[in-house]
Amino acid sequence: MFLALVIVIILSLILVMIRALLGPTLYDRLLAVNSAGTKVVILIAAYGFLTGRPDFVDIALLYALINYIATIAVLKFFEYGDLGSGAYQEDDL
Amino acid sequence: MSVDAIVIEHVIVMVLLTLLIVVAVGIIILNDLLTAVILSGLYSLLSATVFVAMDAVDVALTEAAVGAGISTIILLGTLSFTKRVQKPQEHNNYAALIIVVMTGGALIYGTLDLPSYGDPNSPANSHPQLAQHYLTESQKEIDIPNVVTSVLASYRGYDTLGETAVVFTAAIGVLSLLGLRRRRRKEDPLLTDKQQRKQQNEDN
Amino acid sequence: MLLIDIISGVFIFIGCLFVFGGAVGLVRMPDFYTRLHAASVTDTGGLLFISIGLILQAAFVFDNPMAAIKIALTIVFLFFTAPTASHAVAKAALMANIIPQCQNGKSVVDESLTALYKDKDKDLSSVLMPVDPPEIISNFANAEADNKDKST
16 A cells, blocks of 8 residues: 555656656746655655654655745745845835 | 565665656756756755665755755855856866766765675674664763764764854855845835835924 | 555545646646646645545554654645645746636636736736735824824
8 A cells, every 4th residue: 555655656756857847937847846845745754654664754744844945935036036034124214 | 574675665766766867967958047946956855755765864854954945045045146047158168077077987986885785794784893882882871862863963973063064154154145135126116105104204 | 453454545545646636737737827726736635635544554553643643743734835835836927927828728817917917017016916904004094194184
């Protein structure tokens, strides 16, 4: 059962990678990488069950949080062109 | 663990390593630098999965935090100072290619001397006291229940300190370049409205 | 034991359908916004069902309640972050003037709105993001203060 799960996730990871490499716009690539992040989270969790030691779910948990930060950072870069802190700050006024 | 399980594990690791190579070639071929940054995030995702599959959980944790989180942000910060598209290459730099190929070949030749993955006869495993000492005495000596933590933070503490210093220096360098620039949008009607209101308040 | 295996197997199978369908959709769908749908299916449906299956396995077969709790936490975090990330990607794409397409070649959004998107000089933020509530409240308060000033 876990083997089938891991195989399905790796297959869909390959499909998502095709989109990330082909993707006509940057947003397609970003969407594909974000989706690959979710799949990797599931893959790491499922792999622990496949080898019979489900103690390594910590890394899946960490990835669930880190992946989001990277996506938001890239989007902030898209929107503003830099990573400066805060849109308007009080002493700018 | 049965033989089948070992074969399955090896096949999964091989497939993931092949995907890593595909992503790396994609990063080299594509000209858009922002795309390269996004794909490097995908690369570190896959390499962390490989680390988990090869039981190097601590390295996978580091790769997750540094590779996917910090390095993407540092690369983006660097990118905000330069253009988004790679400069077209005007001349062929064969000398650089030769140097890179020779360095890569030397590194691959170096890996031939390393013990193979999970080898019971490797020096680290066959040394009479080393592994035994860590497993039995670390609880007494360092008083930390997790052996990996005590090796990482105490037995080879200077090494870890050096690594942390390198990452910290890189982050401080990039932040000191980045954090000083502020966005200003003078033509924004909301902002001018706020400014006017603030001035009115000050006048009152 | 067998019952738990069957139940979690069914959950994992449904989750696999979601994940694989989402991945195929991400490759086959014609434009960005439809691909967004496919990607979201993986983040919500696939993750939820597979995680439920894994939680059942961890709690009852592997006898490891800590792993079950960690997977549950993963669901909670991803259910906060994944929709936020999808929304941010969609908003950024809309801001970058990527127009949704329809099958018969006509744009699915209103013509006037499309013209607005194409006109890069116009400020899109007023159309896409109406003034946020605190701003409205403070505007209202200011207007009231102005009226009082006039009356006195």
